[in-house]
Amino acid sequence: MLIQLTDITKIYRVGIETIHALRGVSLSIDRNEMVAIMGSSGSGKSTLMNMLGCLDRPTAGTYRLKGREVSRMGAAELAQVRNEDIGFVFQSFELLPRQTALQNVELPLVYARGSGWRWGARRKRALAALERVGLANRVTHRPNQLSGGQKQRVAIARAILNRPAILMADEPTGNLDSATTLDILTLFRQLHSEGQTIVIVTHEDEVAAHCQRVVRLRDGQIMSDLPIAQDQAGRFCAEVEARMSERALRTADSKAPSAEAKAC
Numbered sequence: 373m374l375i376q377l378t379d380i381t382k383i384y385r386v387g388i389e390t391i392h393a394l395r396g397v398s399l400s401i402d403r404n405e406m407v408a409i410m411g412s413s414g415s416g417k418s419t420l421m422n423m424l425g426c427l428d429r430p431t432a433g434t435y436r437l438k439g440r441e442v443s444r445m446g447a448a449e450l451a452q453v454r455n456e457d458i459g460f461v462f463q464s465f466e467l468l469p470r471q472t473a474l475q476n477v478e479l480p481l482v483y484a485r486g487s488g489w490r491w492g493a494r495r496k497r498a499l500a501a502l503e504r505v506g507l508a509n510r511v512t513h514r515p516n517q518l519s520g521g522q523k524q525r526v527a528i529a530r531a532i533l534n535r536p537a538i539l540m541a542d543e544p545t546g547n548l549d550s551a552t553t554l555d556i557l558t559l560f561r562q563l564h565s566e567g568q569t570i571v572i573v574t575h576e577d578e579v580a581a582h583c584q585r586v587v588r589l590r591d592g593q594i595m596s597d598l599p600i601a602q603d604q605a606g607r608f609c610a611e612v613e614a615r616m617s618e619r620a621l622r623t624a625d626s627k628a629p630s631a632e633a634k635a636c
């Protein structure tokens with residue numbers, strides 16, 4: 373098993389407030405799965421992603437990545453895992469504005485273990501990654517000279533540069549129009565068909581529909597974890613929930629839940 377989370381909790385303390393962002397999440401992800409993580413705002417998706425990506429440590433529970441217990445890793449080993457085993461893609465692209473597409477893509481090699489990468493080899497690998505995402509003709513462009521979809525392609529090229537075990541994307545299409553969203557999802561699917569393991573956090577059913585499996589979170593817990601073909605029930609409940617909270621906001625009305633909400 374590539375990823376094995378067991379009973380993960382994450383508690384944030386802000387002033388006197390205690391926030392239970394994850395409440396006992398257990399989740400396994402195998403090599404070459406393509407998984408969507410869904411749930412309403414505040415349900416813990418990004419917190420879970422940060423755990424999976426070793427950007428944050430759980431308050432309790434265990435995380436085994438490629439069979440190794442993450443909590444036992446020292447700072448140097450963790451940094452290496454983050455750099456080499458995990459590729460990140462974010463909604464806001466997170467590119468360095470003054471650097472060209474090529475320089476942005478090269479970055480993980482600059483920080484790679486021992487930094488033994490020579491300039492020429494680095495450049496060659498970064499160029500191949502840009503070519504892989506269809507941007508061979510934009511290598512000297514800076515982020516402000518690229519479209520949103522192209523910026524996300526640069527970020528994906530950077531994320532796959534070290535051939536990571538897992539590619540993680542947090543709302544990767546949140547800033548893109550629907551045609552560009554489809555382009556980016558097609559690229560993710562191609563990478564998946566070549567063996568890449570992919571975890572995508574998304575609000576959108578259209579995005580999740582491109583994945584094989586959907587994990588739905590609610591209040592820091594896994595509400596359902598189903599193959600996409602069986603996820604209709606989860607989608608129905610999420611829609612009912614969204615409609616109810618919309619209605620509650622509009623009318624500030626706390627009437628008894630409807631029959632369909634009770635079914636969830």
Ligand SMILES: Nc1ncnc2c1ncn2[C@@H]1O[C@H](COP(=O)(O)OP(=O)(O)OP(=O)(O)O)[C@@H](O)[C@H]1O
Nearest residue numbers: 384385386391393412413414415416417418419420
């Ligand atoms: N660094 C932090 N410090 C304190 N509380 C936090 C922190 N990060 C997240 N939280 C809280 O933890 C809960 C889960 O947040 P998280 O960012 O994981 O939600 P999310 O599902 O990604 O939401 P969204 O869809 O809006 O991005 C929220 O209640 C949030 O306010």
Ligand SMILES: [Mg+2]
Nearest residue numbers: 417418419542
């Ligand atoms: Mg989030």
